[in-house]
Amino acid sequence: MAGDAAGADAAFARYIAAPQKDPALIEAGKALVENRIAVAEPMLREHLRRHPCDIAAIRMLAEVAARLGRYGDAESLLQRAVELAPSFEAAAHQLALAQYRQSKSVEALAGLNALLERRPDNATYLNLKAAALVRIGEYAAAIDIYDRVLAGHPGHSRAWLSYGHALKTVGRQDDCIAAYRKAIALEPGLGEAYWSLANLKTVSLTADDIAAMQGQAQRADIGDEDRFHLDFALGKAFEDAGDHEASFRHYASGAAARRRGLSYDAAETTDHVTRSRAVFSRDLLEGARDQGCAAPDPIFIVGLPRSGSTLLEQILSSHSQVEGTMELPDITAIARDLGGRKKRSEASAYPEIMSGLDGDAIRALGEGYLETTRVHRKSDRPFFVDKMPNNFAHVGLILMALPNAKIIDARRHPMACCFSAFKQHFARGQGFSYDLTDLGFYYRDYVNLMAHFDAVAPGRIHRVHYEQMVEAPEAETRRLLDYCGLPFEEACLRFHETERAVRTASSEQVRKPIFRDGLDQWRHYEPWLGPLKAALGPVLDTYPNAPP
The missing domain is CATH 1.25.40.10 (Tetratricopeptide repeat domain)
Structure with missing residues (x-):
């Protein structure tokens, strides 16, 4: 005072x-x-x-x-x-x-920089700063910090793990593998390090790795998180070895353990889709076309994880006018703010609130999105890709707030897509993917919602079926670029030569030419996928079309 x-x-x-x-x-x-x-x-x-x-x-x-x-x-x-x-x-x-x-990385960095002025060598602050830099695409600066931290703390297994993640993103695979191996050497029960090796997709774990993981999994003192990471890694290792029964057993065990720690409710997704179909009418969307933010910058890729969205992002990012960013959380954050829920038990005001917004409010949503995503744009290219797959749930919001944005629906055969997601451990945000029935319902809800927007906003969403992209890459790429209003460039067909950071599970796969291997991998596991087929119902029968 x-x-x-x-x-x-x-x-x-x-x-x-x-x-x-x-x-x-x-x-x-x-x-x-x-x-x-x-x-x-x-x-x-x-x-x-x-x-x-x-x-x-x-x-x-x-x-x-x-x-x-x-x-x-x-x-x-x-x-x-x-x-x-x-x-x-x-x-x-x-x-x-x-x-x-x-995901307020800019604000976090400001606070961390102030802390580091007082304690420039504090490893805890440096680690969090590196993680925040990764979030905004400043990978070189993050890697420099990890180099510095590990020089002073070479025995810190989880720092080696984070270092490996950053190296993976920029394509330094050999260094990435070495970092993961170092983490395992320091902490043999670190399941995430084994899973991270397996998750490189193009790297196969050895018989020695399998024996080591099995030994660690038998330890009584191992934590639940390490255990389910080991299960996912063993699932991938046995898949590579051709033992699909053992592979599925481990995938299912890992998924069940992960599911127990989550509160995902499939009924909530179905309810959101039902309410969205009621709110986003043709009249509402047409009326908002002149009210939203007119900027054409964003290209949204939506769908399910493991649907080929990273491939589409890599193709587009190989174009001279398009910058690839990452899976941005900003649209989800806008929807959450509009919902106004403090507790999960409370009712959300979203999406119904969208029908009551005036032009200024709608435009502000789009302008706010462009402002918060600006930190991820590192070049002067006029367009950028936001490939958060879960944004399919907010297509109505995007159509209203950013009416000139492009929306690409990346779709893959439901069995191939869903099983690929089931055997993937996601860092966060995909709670539906750890149960075959949940997956089938989620895919079905997604198809139903996108079919609604096909009807009420015809021509505003472009769909790419993964199988067609694999069979006819040039024709599909030309069709994709035409929709985006971009001239054809040969570099888009040589996407695997494009050097850029890729954070998703497909990071190593998109650094290679298109391959057919993933089209039918799910068939090896068909004897155990009955619950998925039952949940998909008519969506499976009518693919690639939506049920009437």
Whole structure:
């Protein structure tokens, strides 16, 4: 209050260092340590009602919010803590982490840079900065940081793992493999490192690798996450060896373990599709054509994971006027903000809210998207690709907010696409992919929603069937470029020669010419795919067309 910020900061620092003596806060801290969130949260809220400037309690409540996935709430609380005590490094680091988890990489980097001014060699801050740089496509800078961290901390297995991920993205496969192998040497039970090797797709694990993984999987002390990563890796190893029964057993085991840790509900997806079909009528979409942001910059590739979307992105990014970025989270974030839900149990206002927006609000959505994605654009090319597959659920939003954007629907045979997703462990965001029935329902919902937009917005979405691209790449590429309003360029047929960062599971495959191998791989597993066929229903029978 006296204006002595430095003195206040020092006092807060001493307070943080002092042992807590408030019984309520001690009990809340104990509950938090034991992960009894339902006990800790009300105690902390009551404490803060009586002591609103207690930054230790603010930080603890932010931890509660983070564990519940409410990263926006955590961010607000931590901003308050840092405002009260600018030198509270633990809170500042948590703030950067909360921002990173919301894909606010620019904001996270600003906070991390301030922390690193105080502690330039702090490996924790450097690791998070490298991860944030990867998120915005600054791979060279991230790799430089990992080099620096590992020079000082060569025994840190997970730093080697992150280093390998960054090297994979830029195509340094030999160095990437060496980094993953180093992580395994340091931590033999690190399942993610084995899965990362298997996930290179073009690399086969050896008999020695299989024996080592099986040995680690039998350990009683191995964690669930390491165990399901090992299962996915063993599934790929046995697939390469031609033992499809053993392969499926491990894929199914890994998927089941991953599914147990998720709260995905197939009915919610079906409900969203039903509501979207009701909201996004021909009249609504036509009425918004002159209201949204007129910029033609984005080219959206939507569909399901493992549908050939990375191949399409690589083809387009080989064109002199198109820049490839990555799977951007921005449209999903806009939809989430429009929904306004604080808890999963609450009803979302989206997509119904779209029908009540005026022209200024619709245009602001498109302009906001262009602003938040600008950080991912590293060249002066006029167009860029956003290949987040899940954006199919928000095609109506895109058509309204960005009416001149291009939308490409990447579609693959339902059995091939769904099984390829089933045997893939995704880092995040694809909760439907770990159960064959969920997968079938999800694919069916996707087809139904896209069929709706074919009817109410004819000609505005371009569909590419993966099988046709494999059979007639030049004809399909020309058709794709025509839709995008781009002249044909030979480089698009030599996409595998294009040097660019690729973050998805297909990163190594798209650095090679188109191949037919993936078309029928699912047939080796057909005896075990009955639940998938049943869930797909008529969508399987009518492919490549949608059911009437």
